[in-house]
Amino acid sequence: MWQFFHKLGSPKWFYDIATRLMPWLFWIGVSLFMAGVVWGLAFAPPDYLQGNSYRIIFIHVPSAFLAQSVYIMMAVAAVVTLVWRMKLADVFIKSAAPVGAVLTFLALFTGAVWGKPTWGTWWIWDARLTSMLILLFLYFGAIALGNAISDEKSSARAVAVLVLVGVVNIPIIKYSVEWWNTLHQPATFKLTEKPSMPAEMWVPLLMAVLGLYLLFGWLACLRMQTEILIREGRTRWVKALVQTGGNA
Amino acid sequence: MHPVRKKRLTIVLFLLIGLSIAVALTTYALRQNINLFYDPSQIAAGEAPVDVRIRAGGMVQEDSVIRDPESLKVEFKVTDFTSSVLVEYTGILPDLFAEGQGVVAMGRLDGEGRFMADQVLAKHDENYMPPEVNDALEKAASLRAAESTGAAESSTGY
Numbered sequence: 001m002w003q004f005f006h007k008l009g010s011p012k013w014f015y016d017i018a019t020r021l022m023p024w025l026f027w028i029g030v031s032l033f034m035a036g037v038v039w040g041l042a043f044a045p046p047d048y049l050q051g052n053s054y055r056i057i058f059i060h061v062p063s064a065f066l067a068q069s070v071y072i073m074m075a076v077a078a079v080v081t082l083v084w085r086m087k088l089a090d091v092f093i094k095s096a097a098p099v100g101a102v103l104t105f106l107a108l109f110t111g112a113v114w115g116k117p118t119w120g121t122w123w124i125w126d127a128r129l130t131s132m133l134i135l136l137f138l139y140f141g142a143i144a145l146g147n148a149i150s151d152e153k154s155s156a157r158a159v160a161v162l163v164l165v166g167v168v169n170i171p172i173i174k175y176s177v178e179w180w181n182t183l184h185q186p187a188t189f190k191l192t193e194k195p196s197m198p199a200e201m202w203v204p205l206l207m208a209v210l211g212l213y214l215l216f217g218w219l220a221c222l223r224m225q226t227e228i229l230i231r232e233g234r235t236r237w238v239k240a241l242v243q244t245g246g247n248a
Numbered sequence: 249m250h251p252v253r254k255k256r257l258t259i260v261l262f263l264l265i266g267l268s269i270a271v272a273l274t275t276y277a278l279r280q281n282i283n284l285f286y287d288p289s290q291i292a293a294g295e296a297p298v299d300v301r302i303r304a305g306g307m308v309q310e311d312s313v314i315r316d317p318e319s320l321k322v323e324f325k326v327t328d329f330t331s332s333v334l335v336e337y338t339g340i341l342p343d344l345f346a347e348g349q350g351v352v353a354m355g356r357l358d359g360e361g362r363f364m365a366d367q368v369l370a371k372h373d374e375n376y377m378p379p380e381v382n383d384a385l386e387k388a389a390s391l392r393a394a395e396s397t398g399a400a401e402s403s404t405g406y
Binding site: 046079121179 | 284305368374376
């Protein structure tokens with residue numbers, strides 16, 4: 001197991017694996033996500049109270065899910081950076097942070113658009129919305145700190161510490177709707193119970209969530225490959241790769 | 249595992265545990281400020297300050313909404329099924345406002361336990377269903393109610 005783990009740290013090995021994995025991630029991800037979104041937006045039944053405006057859930061929930069999952073993955077990578085000093089973990093953090101920031105923004109934005117007609121306000125400082133905004137700032141902080149320090153090693157450690165400190169916000173986001181009174185409703189999906197919506201609504205939602213996970217995997221691989229090429233530009237295998245035209 | 253890495257891992261774990269405890273204590277101390285609204289039981293118990301802008305939230309009690317026919321003034325009771333508070337509001341209510349639905353009102357509590365709201369927001373719950381399912385559920389409920397009253401009548405008839 002340790003051998004596999006150390007192999008994973010080799011940029012060349014990862015580059016090859018990612019090249020093989022990416023078409024699968026992309027095509028399965030795109031088809032799942034598109035099927036889920038089209039089904040949800042066009043064919044799923046309307047809600048008895050909200051009518052059609054609830055359909056924003058098919059964008060809002062996948063992006064909010066991913067925004068938090070990406071941060072957890074970044075925190076795991078931060079532990080690997082701090083303990084094992086593995087370069088690839090830092091490459092992942094740097095590549096994933098902007099994607100996570102965009103997803104968090106998307107979740108906040110779609111939530112505001114839905115909140116105006118449903119609650120009667122774009123924004124309210126309740127625990128769920130505020131902790132989600134903090135997540136957005138954590139992403140911004142990680143991106144900015146990474147860019148502010150030019151030395152690769154110190155930048156990796158500083159960002160890893162910041163990401164790790166921010167991870168306490170994730171359980172706060174998750175349980176904010178249960179611990180405190182909030183305007184935001186509790187989760188419709190729970191791991192232990194049946195979702196409180198019928199199958200013709202949650203199946204497309206689940207498809208959109210899974211599809212977005214795979215699409216994130218694809219995008220992360222793509223961005224990590226680019227980052228690896230930039231960082232390893234002087235090594236022999238990158239030079240050989242460029243000479244053969246990228247068909248390693 | 250290499251001893252140096254083991255040491256680093258221990259430091260990271262201690263950092264995380266320490267941080268979690270700090271955040272947990274902070275949020276616990278600030279819980280009254282993090283709560284978005286007071287529920288009717290808290291207001292009844294006198295926990296909410298009088299004549300300060302606060303929020304009150306709960307369910308709109310069935311058969312409690314009184315609309316003034318001349319103006320936009322509306323009165324309703326907000327309940328959490330143990331106590332309730334009377335809310336007065338003048339203005340347009342959100343679409344989802346209905347008896348039996350959740351609301352969060354912003355305003356002031358006057359000395360007599362009435363809540364003068366200047367903003368009413370609807371609170372949505374986590375349940376979603378198609379309109380046909382809701383119709384069917386309501387029909388079944390009214391049918392059951394009719395049956396039980398019918399049964400009561402027939403039992404008194406004998």
